[in-house]
Amino acid sequence: DTGVSQNPRHKITKRGQNVTFRCDPISEHNRLYWYRQTLGQGPEFLTYFQNEAQLEKSRLLSDRFSAERPKGSFSTLEIQRTEQGDSAMYLCASSSSGNGYTFGSGTRLTVV
Amino acid sequence: AQSVTQLGSHVSVSEGALVLLRCNYSSSVPPYLFWYVQYPNQGLQLLLKYTTGATLVKGINGFEAEFKKSETSFHLTKPSAHMSDAAEYFCAVSRANDYKLSFGAGTTVTVRA
Numbered sequence: 001d002t003g004v005s006q007n008p009r010h011k012i013t014k015r016g017q018n019v020t021f022r023c024d025p026i027s028e029h030n031r032l033y034w035y036r037q038t039l040g041q042g043p044e045f046l047t048y049f050q051n052e053a054q055l056e057k058s059r060l061l062s063d064r065f066s067a068e069r070p071k072g073s074f075s076t077l078e079i080q081r082t083e084q085g086d087s088a089m090y091l092c093a094s095s096s097s098g099n100g101y102t103f104g105s106g107t108r109l110t111v112v
Numbered sequence: 113a114q115s116v117t118q119l120g121s122h123v124s125v126s127e128g129a130l131v132l133l134r135c136n137y138s139s140s141v142p143p144y145l146f147w148y149v150q151y152p153n154q155g156l157q158l159l160l161k162y163t164t165g166a167t168l169v170k171g172i173n174g175f176e177a178e179f180k181k182s183e184t185s186f187h188l189t190k191p192s193a194h195m196s197d198a199a200e201y202f203c204a205v206s207r208a209n210d211y212k213l214s215f216g217a218g219t220t221v222t223v224r225a
Contacts, residue, residue, distance in 0.1 A: 031210055042202050042215030056212065091155060095210035103155040
């Protein structure tokens with residue numbers, strides 16, 4: 001069990017560019033979650049997957065955001081046409097039924 | 113809908129003193145309640161959780177919390193603060209052990225020598 005891995009740890013991008021983040025969950029966990037955390041706030045739920053199915057999306061997830069989990073393994077979160085308001089820590093977590101969450105260390109996005 | 117209110121965005125305590133972090137929740141279903149700790153530029157680490165059963169929950173690093181349904185509260189305590197307890201603490205609520213979490217805004221703890 002190597003934990004939940006997120007890459008990259010930090011990303012600086014220019015406004016208008018597209019960015020993609022990757023999350024590798026704990027291998028036996030069937031659920032995977034994405035959260036966004038802005039400075040001084042608690043994490044906010046974005047979306048979650050059970051295996052490869054995306055079961056719920058927050059209203060925070062605008063049309064510029066898309067998440068995938070092909071084959072129910074790793075997941076990617078893409079932000080198109082980034083805006084300064086997208087600057088945040090993006091956290092991934094995984095879980096299995098009957099067990100709680102394990103969070104990754106996050107990807108910090110800075111849009112300049 | 114579920115939500116959490118953490119009273120006090122900053123708490124400062126002396127080393128060896130009691131740590132008390134307050135959390136009140138709102139939930140239309142029996143809640144699952146969690147406390148997480150976050151160190152700078154790191155992810156969230158679970159301190160403890162309440163699912164069902166005993167209302168006094170013991171966690172890691174000497175922390176404990178008590179679920180009080182009548183007060184809709186889940187306050188976190190530690191009898192004696194250590195310098196390593198300086199971090200940000202988040203209370204969260206969910207409707208299940210592995211469903212989405214609703215977090216409070218967090219409480220930053222500083223420990224004075």
